[in-house]
Amino acid sequence: MAQLILDELRRNFGTVKALDGVSFSVEDGEFFCLLGASSAGKTTTLRAIAGLEKLAGGSVTFNGQDMTHSPVQGRGMSMIFQTFALYPHMSIYANLAYPLIRDRVSRSDIRRRVNEVAELLRVTHTLKRKPSTLSGGEQQRVAIGRAIVRRPQLLLLDEPLTNLDAKLRNDMRAEFKRLHRELGMTMLYASPDQLEALTMGARIAMIDNGKIVETGTPQGMYGAPSHTFVASMLGSPVINLVKGRVNQSGSHHTLELPFGTLDLSGVSLRTELSSGDSLTLGIRPQDLHVDAAVEGSGSADLSISGRIHLTEPLGDVTILDIDVRGSLLKMVLPEEQAATYSLGQDIGLSFSLTDAHLFDADSGARMN
Structure with missing residues (x-):
């Protein structure tokens, strides 16, 4: 008891x-x-x-x-x-x-x-x-x-x-x-x-x-x-949260984000989705990777390009703020890797859908 x-x-x-x-x-x-x-x-x-x-x-x-x-x-x-x-x-x-x-x-x-x-x-x-x-x-x-x-x-x-x-x-x-x-x-x-x-x-x-x-x-x-x-x-730096809209073609769903389209095929969802539904994508800064290589976590489900807006060196790691078509995303890189980039430089990013969190945009409740 x-x-x-x-x-x-x-x-x-x-x-x-x-x-x-x-x-x-x-x-x-x-x-x-x-x-x-x-x-x-x-x-x-x-x-x-x-x-x-x-x-x-x-x-x-x-x-x-x-x-x-x-x-x-x-x-x-x-x-x-x-x-x-x-x-x-x-x-x-x-x-x-x-x-x-x-x-x-x-x-x-x-x-x-x-x-x-x-x-x-x-x-x-x-x-x-x-x-x-x-x-x-x-x-x-x-x-x-x-x-x-x-x-x-x-x-x-x-x-x-x-x-x-x-x-x-x-x-x-x-x-x-x-x-x-x-x-x-x-x-x-x-x-x-x-x-x-x-x-x-x-x-x-x-x-x-x-x-x-x-x-x-x-x-x-x-x-x-x-x-x-x-x-x-929970988590530092704070999780990246980006709103998107669902498109449906038959039983196939995609999430239209400000910087690209995410295929939701194979994602186990708690409720049915329809065209026009609003979702919030959550991706932790530690789960964003440079270019299309997602080391140790499978292939990338979305590759995007952005520009380095701000850097925050913390000693062993550096936090990068990346401007991706008007959306600011945070990512974390080892210091020696971050040192190869500079402010204003273009950088390619990717992440795996297995690392993504999907939430209802209105209620905030978890969907996957």
């Missing part, structure tokens, strides 16, 4: 529907990510689980018990916020000990558990110092320690890496994965960063405007996104 079950959560702020039927489940011991843009409903969802929001409808079930209207204390959960929220006038030891003091744990147990957590998080050397003397990464570790020192069954993390620089974010992603492995604790992690979700989550729930768009594994959602919103949220 799932440890945490959210069923049709609803929360309104005046006329704004912050949560509009949010439903998903988190398994015991799972690292689960809630991914969405700013104001999508991530924080409100976590606050509702913790009992900090009064719901207009729906239920929160935790370990088989209905927690929807239970008080915050006693839920067996801890929450880490965007800000570290450390007490500036207290030492690190006192910050870590505070939740245990509030729970009236004995002094000997407090000392033992604080030292255990400090060692686990590698902040033992900071115990006598004040938060203002710590680096951002150390403050984040202390905030984590204060949350886990009470040994919660569920840890809620609300964009905990937002205020850290890029290097510290990379370090802390590895730290969270290590903690999850060593503690075996159930973690629900909210983030606007697709990289965090893809690298840390065993499963991801994508939220938009207070609704869950899709739930699945990182590999499944990246490889076969159910919606254009999901496709554009």
Whole structure:
């Protein structure tokens, strides 16, 4: 049985529907990510689980018990916020000990558990110092320690890496994965960063405007996104999306794009197509190839020609923006290959239909 079950959560702020039927489940011991843009409903969802929001409808079930209207204390959960929220006038030891003091744990147990957590998080050397003397990464570790020192069954993390620089974010992603492995604790992690979700989550729930768009594994959602919103949220650089119109001759269908015609013969579609239907073609920058050679993925199904509009060198790879008859397509090349091209130069591109994603242009739903 799932440890945490959210069923049709609803929360309104005046006329704004912050949560509009949010439903998903988190398994015991799972690292689960809630991914969405700013104001999508991530924080409100976590606050509702913790009992900090009064719901207009729906239920929160935790370990088989209905927690929807239970008080915050006693839920067996801890929450880490965007800000570290450390007490500036207290030492690190006192910050870590505070939740245990509030729970009236004995002094000997407090000392033992604080030292255990400090060692686990590698902040033992900071115990006598004040938060203002710590680096951002150390403050984040202390905030984590204060949350886990009470040994919660569920840890809620609300964009905990937002205020850290890029290097510290990379370090802390590895730290969270290590903690999850060593503690075996159930973690629900909210983030606007697709990289965090893809690298840390065993499963991801994508939220938009207070609704869950899709739930699945990182590999499944990246490889076969159910919606254009999901496709554009996962992957870097962002997926190329180009609208086209269907032409039908008997049982044969083609997709007329601004830069060419794509034969849809042999493509397994979820619904019947008719002439005039609008589809959106999705092709990831990594699946665009130079010229007609599609290495290791079969022959090219569409070859096109464009002009290099912009280059973004990233060290080992370079992102190229290609102007193809008014449509800008992104592609990724190894740096040594990209170095042979220059701005304004013509370049031939191709891709295989097996790498293409087809969506309904109106609803955004996946078609193939």
